[in-house]
Amino acid sequence: MEPIHTVGSPVLWGGFVAFVIAMLALDLGVFHRKAHVVGFKEALGWSTVWISLAFVFNGFMWWKFGSGPAVEFLTGYLIEKSLSIDNVFVFVVIFSALRIPQLYQHRVLFWGILSALVLRAIMIFAGVAMLERFHWLIYVFGLFLIITGVKLFIQRNKEDHPEEGWMMRTARRVIPSTTNFDGHHFFTVENGRKLATPLLMALVLVEASDILFALDSIPAIFAVTRDPFIVFTSNIFAILGLRSLFFLLAGAVEKFSYLKVGLSGVLIFVGTKMAIIDIVKIHPMVSLVVIATMLGASIVASLIKARNLPAHPPADPLAKPSES
Template sequence: MHPPALALETVGNPWLWLGFLVLVLVLLALDLGVFHRRDEVIRAREALGWTAVWASLAAAFAGLVWWRFGANKAIEFVTGYLIEQSLSVDNLFVFVLVFASFAIPPKLQHRVLFWGITTAFFLRLVMIVGGTALLSRFHWLIYVFGGFLVVTGIRIFFHEEQEHHPEKSVAFRVLRRLVPSTSRMEGHHFFLVENGRRLATPLFLALCMIEISDVVFALDSVPAIFGITLDPFIVFTSNIFAIMGLRSLYFAVAQLLRRFEYLKAGLALVLVFIGLKMVASSWVHVNAFASLGVVVTLLGGAMAYSLWRTRREATGSPEA
């Protein structure tokens, strides 16, 4: 029998899971099949509108969870959503670098991100179901996850930012060796036939690099949300709503990301807090509302401080 702090929640049921999966598939079909059928540049104003749409859908879902399962579950969902959305900021930097490295035209970037995040949808499902199964069978893994998050948070906090080159990474070299490819574009196609050979275009290579980056970032974000709740349905839905809005968020704020230079420090502190919470879960209980307050305070403070510092630097104000 598991300790009370580790007991898996029972919110999810087959019909609930099926209903959510159908909802997501319908939204994805509408996204690419109706609203973005043509390859075109996504303007900042349109992206902001879609960002608001996805955030509103997440808020409505949180309200539904509150109505059906109570305030505690809704707060867990919101906290998980905020953590995943914030940790995804690093993913946005990767998008910028990948598209620049492979010279992906702006009008084709939405299609790459659509399929990248759609595939991430299924990868997250596998990771979360697997993580839930492991935690239900080996509850001591919660301490392993917690320790991993603490170490990761400390490493991120003290790690100096370096310039990244995706095309020089080991993953890219292995990918080029395994997948025959060409540097030639063929519209929005991921493959083309050249001299009788089927070759991957730069779009496909960019898609693969985005998928690899998502798996890497999920190694931080999924355990972090397990530190908030052990309910797989809440973990999964908060993850999916966050990554569903990631495309529009990229087009809305890609040029503003550099202004949030201290957000990484805030995220590091969030990971350390959640890791310590998981390690101490058998002895200390931190309720969902308190966890949400800590997460919002750390992330909001980091963003506010980033904006304040960059504004001071832009105006040339003297240091205090």
């Protein structure tokens, strides 16, 4: 078994983990100590902060290790960031289906993403170790990404109903629950029984969806690099910015009608790159340009289509319908 090569020293690993913990503590302990509806300006501000921090870190990678690792990080971050947008679509459906008030959505996403950080770390190290030991798995991952990309393209207009899936049915059978809310609490007591509120059921679906998306995103970044430090940091920066991205885009997901076409193209491209890695070597800069072009074209096409549609009052996908 060959050793795993990484640019991350123990000091860098420790410093990055400390940075993540400090930012999470600042987020929950200072800026979101009290539950409140996250508005567009606040979401835009935090999105700018997370994206800026990712680019600052990318600059550090360039200064410390050169252009190679820096380009790999930027390409990986772009892949993870773009694929995380698909999470936003699912989160909108989850919160809408379970009627989660906007006041408590940040709390659900915070704890869901916190657990996602741990799960991603485990999956990344397991994936790197498996690829180092069993090289042929690179072809399996590549084929899986190609199939996933084709499936995403075919089903791009299909509506998601995660609240009706097997995960939610199983959770409801295993976890005694109620349809009543009890403020921001995940559990409540009714008739002497401790029951899960809809917030916990939403958290279960958020965590389950992240695991499913990780099955796509982590193999995708392995097409760019197998350095666990670069894979981990690019993943974490994308995940940390996911909550603000959700509140930024939740009311406008219908405008990105061609985004899934771009995402499917990215998955097929990186899957093909993995499948032919021993025949043709594609430079990371070429991958960065191709991926950025695909995503940029899909976003521009979506905005042009949305602009040309007849004007009508936008519907809030998270708003509770009025009772007649």
